[in-house]
Amino acid sequence: MVGIVIVSHSVKIAEGVKELALQMARKDQLIIAAGGTDTGDIGSDPMKIQAAIEAADKGDGVAVFADLGSAVMSVGLAKEMIDPQLAQRVCLANAPIVEGAIAGAVEAAMGSPLEKVLETAYGARNMEKQ
Amino acid sequence: MTTAKEALRVVGQAVIDKKSYLTDLDQAIGDGDHGINMARGFESVFKKIAVLDDNIDLTTLLKTVGMGLISSVGGAAGPLYGTAFLRASGVCAGKTEIDAVTAKAMLDAAIKGIQDRGKAKKGEKTMLDALIPASEAMDIAIKAGKTEVECLADAVQAAQKGVEYTKTIIATKGRASYLAERSIGHQDPGATSSTVMLEALYNYLE
Ligand SMILES: Nc1ncnc2c1ncn2[C@@H]1O[C@H](COP(=O)(O)OP(=O)(O)OP(=O)(O)O)[C@@H](O)[C@H]1O
Ligand SMILES: [Mg+2]
Numbered sequence: 607m608v609g610i611v612i613v614s615h616s617v618k619i620a621e622g623v624k625e626l627a628l629q630m631a632r633k634d635q636l637i638i639a640a641g642g643t644d645t646g647d648i649g650s651d652p653m654k655i656q657a658a659i660e661a662a663d664k665g666d667g668v669a670v671f672a673d674l675g676s677a678v679m680s681v682g683l684a685k686e687m688i689d690p691q692l693a694q695r696v697c698l699a700n701a702p703i704v705e706g707a708i709a710g711a712v713e714a715a716m717g718s719p720l721e722k723v724l725e726t727a728y729g730a731r732n733m734e735k736q
Numbered sequence: 737m738t739t740a741k742e743a744l745r746v747v748g749q750a751v752i753d754k755k756s757y758l759t760d761l762d763q764a765i766g767d768g769d770h771g772i773n774m775a776r777g778f779e780s781v782f783k784k785i786a787v788l789d790d791n792i793d794l795t796t797l798l799k800t801v802g803m804g805l806i807s808s809v810g811g812a813a814g815p816l817y818g819t820a821f822l823r824a825s826g827v828c829a830g831k832t833e834i835d836a837v838t839a840k841a842m843l844d845a846a847i848k849g850i851q852d853r854g855k856a857k858k859g860e861k862t863m864l865d866a867l868i869p870a871s872e873a874m875d876i877a878i879k880a881g882k883t884e885v886e887c888l889a890d891a892v893q894a895a896q897k898g899v900e901y902t903k904t905i906i907a908t909k910g911r912a913s914y915l916a917e918r919s920i921g922h923q924d925p926g927a928t929s930s931t932v933m934l935e936a937l938y939n940y941l942e
Contacts, residue, residue: 650814
């Protein structure tokens with residue numbers, strides 16, 4: 607099963623998105639929140655993200671969802687710091703963090719491969735709200 | 737005698753001394769944390785380098801700085817400057833003396849790292865608007881046969897001009913991009929911190 611990592615500047619956003627997504631996905635879907643700095647303040651922590659990715663991988667890869675700015679850059683950096691073999695099956699979803707993570711988690715929980723999880727998450731960009 | 741460790745200490749201290757100034761600049765067009773982030777970063781770096789030998793080689797030192805910033809800054813400047821220092825450290829491996837050509841190669845590797853990480857170009861109101869002109873000025877100075885310190889002096893001057901230039905342009909990367917036209921008139925905090933570091937290095941070596 608593909609693992610999910612949620613990266614936000616805010617600990618609360620990361621936890622909240624995880625909570626929302628878990629409500630939809632199977633309870634055993636692995637979702638790890640990596641929000642805030644190492645002290646829990648607003649910001650990003652590449653080391654925390656690295657650890658989350660490592661913990662989220664069970665062999666089928668990891669889809670990462672991030673908010674903006676340093677969160678996105680820190681995911682890139684975390685990917686460079688992890689084992690290159692693992693890095694090959696880790697991808698930052700090109701999707702909005704809330705909608706993307708929910709769609710991606712549901713897809714992952716169905717046992718779909720990483721490519722499919724990322725594609726579904728990408729599709730969440732087009733969600734109409736009007 | 738100049739040592740890499742002492743140079744780094746001077747550069748880091750200059751950034752820490754400008755903590756509230758950098759934060760004020762970021763308050764105007766960002767989230768008001770750049771000085772806080774950078775000071776926290778260099779304070780953490782100082783702890784990491786305190787245990788290193790006083791004559792530690794530049795490569796090891798810069799690697800330690802890069803990893804230290806990455807793990808402690810918390811904002812965009814962490815991955816950006818962190819990557820910059822790591823890339824620069826790769827260029828000076830095995831060298832004991834840094835001539836102007838090597839210094840420029842290190843600066844260019846740092847710039848490339850910042851661009852790989854943040855996907856910004858010149859003219860987007862970021863730290864690159866200080867660093868890229870600094871590299872260009874160094875190139876001209878090297879070709880004119882200037883000494884290392886003279887080359888660095890030209891780089892500093894170009895970076896300072898670059899900071900002035902950031903006041904005239906709209907931010908299209910980073911937090912300031914949310915302000916669009918309202919970012920005009922304000923100088924970029926990251927371009928400023930880059931210039932502070934170059935100035936401090938020049939003052940130390942001069
Ligand atoms: N994509 C980028 N490329 C190059 N420099 C950038 C980029 N984004 C931001 N910067 C630089 O970073 C500086 C801001 O650093 P700071 O530490 O305040 O990060 P931040 O914007 O608050 O981080 P975050 O993305 O977490 O909100 C800007 O002034 C700018 O020079
Ligand atoms: Mg900021």
